[in-house]
Each structure stands twice: as structure tokens, then as C-alpha cells.
Amino acid sequence: MFGLSMKSAVVVALALSAASAHAEDSYPARQIDIVVPFAPGGTSDLSIRYLADKWKSCLGQPVVIVNKPGAGSAVGAKYVARAKPDGYTLLVASETSLVTVPILQADVGYSYRDFTYLFTYSKGSVVFAARSDAPWKTIAVFLDAARKSPQPMSYASYGTGTIGQIAMELLLRATKTKVNHVPFKSSPEAGAALLGKHVELAVPSLIGPLAKNPDVRLLATSSSERVAFAPDLPTLKDLGYNVSLNYFNVLVGPKGLPDHVVTKILDCHKQAYAKDKKDIDEALGRFELVPFTLDGASTMKEMGERSVLFKEMLSPKS
Amino acid sequence: MISVALSDLVHGFEVALQPHNILACFIGVFVGNLVGVLPGMGVMATISILLPLTFVLPPVASILMLAGIYYGAQYGGAICSILLNLPCHPPHAVTCLDGYPLTLQGRGGAALGITMLGAFIGASFGILQMIVFSPLIVSIALRFGPAEVCALMVLGLLAGSTLARGSPLKGVAMTLFGIVLSCVGTDMTDGTERFTLGFHELGDGIEIVALALGFFGVAEFLNSANRVRKIGNGRLRLKFSEMRPSRDDLKRSLPAICRGTLIGSLCSLIPGTGPTIASFISYSVEKRVSKTPERFGRGAIEGVASPEASTHSSVQGDFIPTMSLGIPGDSVMALILAALLIQGITPGPLLISEHPDVFWGLIASFWVGNILLVALNVPMIGLWVRLLSIPYSYLYPSALLFVCIGVYSASNNMFQVEVTLVLGLVGLFLMWLGFHPAPMLLGFVLGPRVEENFRRAMIISNGDLRTFIDQPISATLVALSVVLIAVQIWVRLRARRSRPIAAATAAIRHAESLAEN
Numbered sequence: 001m002f003g004l005s006m007k008s009a010v011v012v013a014l015a016l017s018a019a020s021a022h023a024e025d026s027y028p029a030r031q032i033d034i035v036v037p038f039a040p041g042g043t044s045d046l047s048i049r050y051l052a053d054k055w056k057s058c059l060g061q062p063v064v065i066v067n068k069p070g071a072g073s074a075v076g077a078k079y080v081a082r083a084k085p086d087g088y089t090l091l092v093a094s095e096t097s098l099v100t101v102p103i104l105q106a107d108v109g110y111s112y113r114d115f116t117y118l119f120t121y122s123k124g125s126v127v128f129a130a131r132s133d134a135p136w137k138t139i140a141v142f143l144d145a146a147r148k149s150p151q152p153m154s155y156a157s158y159g160t161g162t163i164g165q166i167a168m169e170l171l172l173r174a175t176k177t178k179v180n181h182v183p184f185k186s187s188p189e190a191g192a193a194l195l196g197k198h199v200e201l202a203v204p205s206l207i208g209p210l211a212k213n214p215d216v217r218l219l220a221t222s223s224s225e226r227v228a229f230a231p232d233l234p235t236l237k238d239l240g241y242n243v244s245l246n247y248f249n250v251l252v253g254p255k256g257l258p259d260h261v262v263t264k265i266l267d268c269h270k271q272a273y274a275k276d277k278k279d280i281d282e283a284l285g286r287f288e289l290v291p292f293t294l295d296g297a298s299t300m301k302e303m304g305e306r307s308v309l310f311k312e313m314l315s316p317k318s
Numbered sequence: 319m320i321s322v323a324l325s326d327l328v329h330g331f332e333v334a335l336q337p338h339n340i341l342a343c344f345i346g347v348f349v350g351n352l353v354g355v356l357p358g359m360g361v362m363a364t365i366s367i368l369l370p371l372t373f374v375l376p377p378v379a380s381i382l383m384l385a386g387i388y389y390g391a392q393y394g395g396a397i398c399s400i401l402l403n404l405p406c407h408p409p410h411a412v413t414c415l416d417g418y419p420l421t422l423q424g425r426g427g428a429a430l431g432i433t434m435l436g437a438f439i440g441a442s443f444g445i446l447q448m449i450v451f452s453p454l455i456v457s458i459a460l461r462f463g464p465a466e467v468c469a470l471m472v473l474g475l476l477a478g479s480t481l482a483r484g485s486p487l488k489g490v491a492m493t494l495f496g497i498v499l500s501c502v503g504t505d506m507t508d509g510t511e512r513f514t515l516g517f518h519e520l521g522d523g524i525e526i527v528a529l530a531l532g533f534f535g536v537a538e539f540l541n542s543a544n545r546v547r548k549i550g551n552g553r554l555r556l557k558f559s560e561m562r563p564s565r566d567d568l569k570r571s572l573p574a575i576c577r578g579t580l581i582g583s584l585c586s587l588i589p590g591t592g593p594t595i596a597s598f599i600s601y602s603v604e605k606r607v608s609k610t611p612e613r614f615g616r617g618a619i620e621g622v623a624s625p626e627a628s629t630h631s632s633v634q635g636d637f638i639p640t641m642s643l644g645i646p647g648d649s650v651m652a653l654i655l656a657a658l659l660i661q662g663i664t665p666g667p668l669l670i671s672e673h674p675d676v677f678w679g680l681i682a683s684f685w686v687g688n689i690l691l692v693a694l695n696v697p698m699i700g701l702w703v704r705l706l707s708i709p710y711s712y713l714y715p716s717a718l719l720f721v722c723i724g725v726y727s728a729s730n731n732m733f734q735v736e737v738t739l740v741l742g743l744v745g746l747f748l749m750w751l752g753f754h755p756a757p758m759l760l761g762f763v764l765g766p767r768v769e770e771n772f773r774r775a776m777i778i779s780n781g782d783l784r785t786f787i788d789q790p791i792s793a794t795l796v797a798l799s800v801v802l803i804a805v806q807i808w809v810r811l812r813a814r815r816s817r818p819i820a821a822a823t824a825a826i827r828h829a830e831s832l833a834e835n
Contacts, residue, residue, distance in 0.1 A: 108518060154777060160506065185770075
């Protein structure tokens with residue numbers, strides 16, 4: 001009796017381990033959905049489409065990009081946070097979905113802790129732009145003019161809670177300057193407000209069309225080091241300010257994602273990178289992203305720190 | 319300078335007429351046209367589905383194709399509005415006002431013919447404007463900052479709120495209702511959610527597709543569900559002459575088309591306005607300049623011609639700020655901009671000199687595409703009209719199915735479909751009370767623009783309201799709004815005063831005629 005049950009227990013245990021080994025071997029057994037919580041065409045959408053295509057041969061299953069825009073990315077993020085942690089539903093996230101949205105929408109129903117972090121695959125930055133005919137040719141002159149101006153000056157960002165606003169507010173706090181924040185809905189709109197002389201400075205996320213516009217002068221990037229797609233652009237650190245801010249493009253899944261899923265996709269990413277490093281770097285550069293890999297645990301820690309910092313920056317000032 | 323532009327344009331045609339580019343353009347306009355006809359299938363959704371395809375296409379071909387979808391959809395969009403009273407695309411909502419009554423009178427074919435004519439004239443003018451005035455126009459457009467845009471939108475709201483048939487008070491009420499609905503969503507400055515009733519899906523506000531299709535499509539369906547009937551004259555065989563606009567139609571429409579075209583091209587230049595506003599404004603202008611405004615809403619052909627021409631010239635003009643400044647007028651343009659960036663082409667002031675083949679090829683392809691669209695659509699008018707001979711009990715439910723698919727595809731979300739159905743019920747209720755949904759759609763589109771630009775203007779001016787009258791552009795627009803209100807009041811007062819006089823005159827005449835007999 002005892003022997004039999006012992007035997008069956010062994011059999012069951014063996015079968016279980018075989019099954020789990022089988023699951024590990026066979027992942028992915030079907031198509032993987034990667035949710036982009038924005039409409040198509042943005043940098044996170046374009047970059048993940050490009051990368052997913054490179055992972056396909058290694059994964060052996062199709063990777064489908066699903067756009068679930070809405071509520072400033074909350075709809076897509078919540079969808080993934082509540083999905084089954086089986087590795088078939090993943091999310092491309094950044095500070096916007098992971099940190100800013102839970103701060104601005106208190107009842108959103110998830111926080112940055114509700115995800116398993118696979119890895120960060122790139123980082124981006126914002127740029128500080130002025131008109132070429134403006135008297136300020138550098139950040140220092142601008143800040144000085146803003147402090148002396150009898151009427152507060154204004155800057156245009158691409159939205160409330162964006163990295164553009166937070167980077168600018170960090171700079172203003174570090175230099176004890178007050179400049180009004182005027183939120184627009186996109187970087188090009190913020191650029192247009194600058195060109196039309198409606199604001200004194202713009203902080204768009206994309207350099208894109210502005211870089212080639214003779215009426216625009218780019219003053220600095222918020223990036224921690226110089227960016228390959230605009231090597232002449234100084235960082236704020238180069239200019240003597242102790243401020244830098246990058247946003248991360250992170251692949252995450254629902255909380256409790258098995259390790260073998262994380263390992264498999266990370267391996268495929270590494271493999272693709274080893275094979276096509278030059279192409280991938282160039283493509284990311286075209287989307288104005290800097291190739292940058294950070295493991296999941298460090299990324300999560302980073303998001304925790306940002307959660308504290310952003311909450312401070314976005315809280316209404318007394 | 320014109321001769322340089324002409325030789326560049328010839329080069330553009332050389333690019334656009336290469337077989338693979340013609341093919342790309344044809345695929346674009348064909349898909350666009352199809353998407354335009356299907357209720358609810360959005361241009362945005364279609365372009366985003368096809369966006370990955372452009373990774374492998376050459377730059378010129380991919381941009382010609384995506385652009386073709388954008389303006390091709392506008393040709394199809396009018397068809398449902400006129401024949402089924404279903405505005406598949408918001409700019410064509412205003413076309414329903416007179417297009418559908420025309421269909422009920424059995425003149426849907428003529429309305430479609432005029433639409434094609436207006437579309438082609440409007441689009442051609444938009445293209446010409448892009449060739450000749452691009453740089454000049456852009457510098458004017460940039461002068462429209464928050465204060466100017468806000469003043470313009472207020473003027474648009476005032477001009478448009480009384481456009482529907484019936485009581486002006488109901489029109490104003492519906493405009494205000496539209497503005498109230500537009501308040502649903504995330505506050506632009508501090509990110510708090512407003513009126514979302516706990517639904518995070520409403521954080522970006524109500525989808526305009528859901529609103530338009532709910533109020534027009536679903537409400538109309540529910541309203542006539544128990545009264546199965548055929549639309550139009552019900553005859554299967556239509557004579558060609560019935561489909562062709564009459565000489566009188568043409569005489570009425572041509573000036574309307576010209577006015578609509580001009581309004582559309584002006585609207586396209588200001589970033590963030592777009593074709594919806596253009597078509598609403600041109601309809602209200604048309605009603606105001608008309609000697610017989612009482613015909614509007616009962617099947618006035620001008621009420622179809624002008625907004626359609628306006629939409630098309632605005633759609634073509636939309637490419638100007640996108641191409642020459644890198645500033646997209648709406649979200650679809652932003653996608654096309656992204657497609658160019660993927661190809662390593664940066665739109666902006668230097669685009670024409672750096673990538674002449676893209677810029678001039680695109681312009682030339684606009685004409686190629688528009689000619690293709692007219693060639694595709696004119697022979698089809700008969701077929702579309704015959705669509706109405708399908709029994710109502712099959713036609714409308716299937717249209718409703720496409721509405722649901724379209725709304726779902728806009729954001730891959732069932733929630734929006736539910737929103738559409740709920741709004742349909744609200745729309746039905748308002749329809750019973752005699753409220754027309756068109757002014758509500760205008761309020762919904764313009765309301766948020768007024769609000770966000772007003773707040774931006776206030777932040778920039780540190781809360782000083784004088785910012786609206788300090789600058790010439792906004793001061794002029796504010797003055798026009800004041801004049802508009804004053805004229806409305808004056809007209810009403812005069813009508814009230816002259817009514818007893820008119821009644822008295824009629825009584826005297828009547829007495830005289832009695833005396834003569």
C-alpha cells in the first residue's frame with residue numbers, strides 16, 4: 001500500500017517535472033501578443049515592431065503587435081497587468097504607463113509593482129529647443145532671461161506628466177527658476193507653438209523635423225550622455241547642470257511570469273543583437289532611441305525611484 | 319518662380335506615372351474608397367494596419383499609397399451619408415442634412431454626381447494651393463497660436479450652431495450638449511479624469527466614431543426599425559438621366575462648390591482644424607448666403623455640394639503643414655508623418671530640396687489619384703443607388719454590423735461598441751423630441767479645442783483676457799463673433815416687428831380682392 005502510493009507519488013512527480021520541462025522546452029507554443037498601449041506610429045510602437053520581427057526566427061512563433069490605446073496608455077497597461085502570466089501577453093512600457101499614469105489617475109487599479117520586468121531595450125530623451133532668432137543661444141542665457149523677465153515666460157511640452165515636462169521642471173528646480181508650463185498634445189504641436197512665437201521654449205520628445213529647420217536652435221538634450229543621432233547636441237551635464245532624464249522602453253509581462261519565459265525572450269533578443277547589432281542600432285537611432293540593455297530587476301528598481309521623484313514633481317505646488 | 323514649380327511638377331508626374339507608383343496610388347485610393355464606404359471602418363485603423371507594409375516598400379510608393387487611402391476614403395465617405403444617412407466619417411455628417419432628403423426624393427444619384435464634381439474641384443484647388451502657396455501659407459498658419467485658435471473656434475461654434483433645420487434654440491442646445499459630451503475625458507493640464515463615471519476607457523473621451531455612428535446610424539435604425547420600408551423610389555431600373563445632375567442642379571452647385579473649396583483650403587492651413595470643421599463652416603455659410611435658406615435641410619443640392627468640396631480641398635491642404643513644417647493637422651496625418659520618418663525622410667522646410675521626388679511625386683500623384691477616384695466612382699453611382707433597393711430589413715442590420723466592426727477596430731476595444739449603442743439610445747430619444755444631431759457633433763469637435771486653447775492662452779498670458787484683443791488676428795475673430803451675435807439678435811427683432819405688418823398687409827389685400835369680386 002505504502003509502496004504503491006510511494007511509487008505513484010514518484011510517477012506523478014516525474015510526470016509533473018516532465019510536464020514543466022515540456023512547458024519550458026515548448027515555450028512559445030503559439031503566437032505571442034505584445035501590447036502597445038498607444039496608437040501606431042510612435043517610437044515604442046515602431047521600435048518593438050522592428051525588434052519583434054528580429055526575434056521571430058529564434059522564437060519560432062509569430063509575434064503580433066496589438067495596439068490598445070486609451071487613457072494615456074492605462075487601458076493597454078491594465079489589460080496586460082490582468083492577463084494570465086503565461087508569456088503570451090506582454091507589454092511595451094515606459095515611465096508613462098508604469099509610473100506617471102498611476103500617479104495622475106489614482107484609481108487606475110495597477111502600479112509599477114504589478115508587472116514582471118523582462119528587460120529594457122532602449123532609452124530615449126527629450127530636447128530643449130528655442131527659435132534661432134531668440135536672444136538666448138544657450139540654456140544659461142534662457143534661464144537668466146526667464147528670471148529677469150517681468151512677466152513669467154512659457155514653455156511648451158507634449159503633454160502633462162510627460163518626460164518633457166518633468167525634465168524641464170527638474171532643470172527649473174535645480175536653477176530656482178519659474179517658467180509657465182503649456183501642455184500640448186504632441187511634439188509637433190509644441191514645435192509649432194515655438195515657431196509661431198507663442199512660447200519661448202519647447203521641450204519635444206522627437207528632434208525629427210526640428211533638427212533640419214533653420215528657424216530652430218536645439219540647446220540641449222536631457223539624455224545622460226550624448227546621443228548618436230545628434231552628436232553635436234550637448235547634454236545638460238555638459239553645460240554644468242546636474243540634471244539628466246531618459247525614458248526607458250521596457251518589455252514587461254503580468255506579475256508572476258515564469259523565469260523560463262523571461263530567459264527565452266531575453267536569449268532571443270541577445271541572439272538577434274549578436275547577429276544584427278549594426279542594423280538594430282541604426283533602426284533604433286532612426287526612431288531617436290539609444291540602444292541600451294538593462295536587466296529586469298534593475299529596471300524595476302529604477303521605476304521605483306522614479307515613482308518617488310515623479311510624484312514629487314507632479315504634485316501641485318503650494 | 320512659377321516656371322520652376324512647373325518644371326518640378328513635370329518631374330513629379332514622371333515619378334508618379336512610373337508603373338509601380340501608379341499601382342501603389344491605385345491600391346491606396348481603392349482601399350481608401352472601400353474603407354470610406356464601409357460604415358465605421360476608420361482611415362486611422364486602415365493606415366495603421368498597412369503601416370508595417372511600408373517598411374519594405376520604397377519611400378515614394380509607400381507615401382503615395384498611404385496618402386491615397388486618406389483622400390480616397392473621403393470620396394467613399396459621402397456615399398453612406400447621402401444614401402443611408404450614416405456619416406461613416408465625421409466630415410460628412412453635415413452632408414446627411416441635405417443629402418438624405420435628396421435620396422428620399424429619389425435624387426440620390428444626382429447628389430452623388432454633384433459630390434464627385436465638388437470633390438474633384440475642391441481637391442484640385444487644394445493641390446494647386448499646395449504647389450503655389452505652400453511656404454507663404456505656412457508662415458501665416460504659424461501665427462495661429464492658442465489665443466487665435468480659440469477665437470476661431472468660438473466663431474465656428476457660433477456660426478455652426480444654428481445650421482440644422484428647425485428651431486435655432488434646439489440647435490444651440492445640441493451644440494452645448496456636444497460641448498458637454500466633449501468634457502468627458504482627461505483634463506489636459508493636470509491629468510485628472512472628468513465625468514468618466516469610473517470607466518478608464520473613457521479617459522480619452524468618447525470616440526468620435528462612436529458618437530457619430532451612435533447618434534446618426536444606431537438612432538436612425540432604432541427609429542425606423544418597426545416601419546420596414548424601402549428608401550428612394552423603390553424602382554430597380556434607374557434611367558441614366560435620373561443619376562445625372564440636372565442643369566439647374568449644376569447652376570446652383572457651382573458657386574457653392576467654389577465657396578466650399580475656398581473655406582476648405584483656408585481651414586486646412588491652420589494646424590488642428592481639419593476637414594470636419596471645414597465642412598460644417600461651409601454648410602452654414604452656404605445657408606446664410608442662400609436666397610432660399612428654407613430649402614436647406616429639405617434637400618438643397620448646395621447643402622451637399624459646398625461641404626463636400628470643402629472637405630476635399632481641406633483634406634488635400636492638410637498635407638501642407640505636414641509636409642512643409644512637419645506639423646500634422648490630425649492623427650491620421652501624424653501616422654503618415656511617422657511613415658515618412660521610418661523611411662528616413664524628415665518632413666520640414668528642407669523636404670522639397672532634399673527629397674524632390676517625394677514631394678513633387680506626391681503632389682502629382684494627388685491628381686492621378688483623384689482622376690482614378692472619379693473614374694472609379696462615377697460608373698459606380700448607379701450601383702450604389704441600386705443598393706437602396708435591397709430590402710430595408712437586410713440593408714440596415716448589415717450596415718449596423720459594419721458600424722460595430724468599425725467602432726471596435728478603432729481601438730480594439732468592445733467598450734466603444736457599447737458606448738455607441740448607449741449613445742444610439744440617447745440619440746433616438748433626442749430625435750423623437752425634434753433635436754438634430756449635426757450641431758451636437760460640431761460642439762463635440764470644437765468644444766475641446768476651445769477649452770484647451772483658452773487654457774493655454776491663459777497660461778501664456780498669465781491669466782490676462784486682453785490677450786484675445788491685443789493681437790490683430792484674434793481681435794478680428796472676436797469682433798466677427800460679436801457682429802454675428804448682433805446680427806442674429808437684430809434679425810429676430812426685425813422679424814418679430816415685421817410679422818404684424820405683414821399680416822396686416824395680407825389682410826388688406828384679401829379685403830381688396832373680396833371687394834373687387
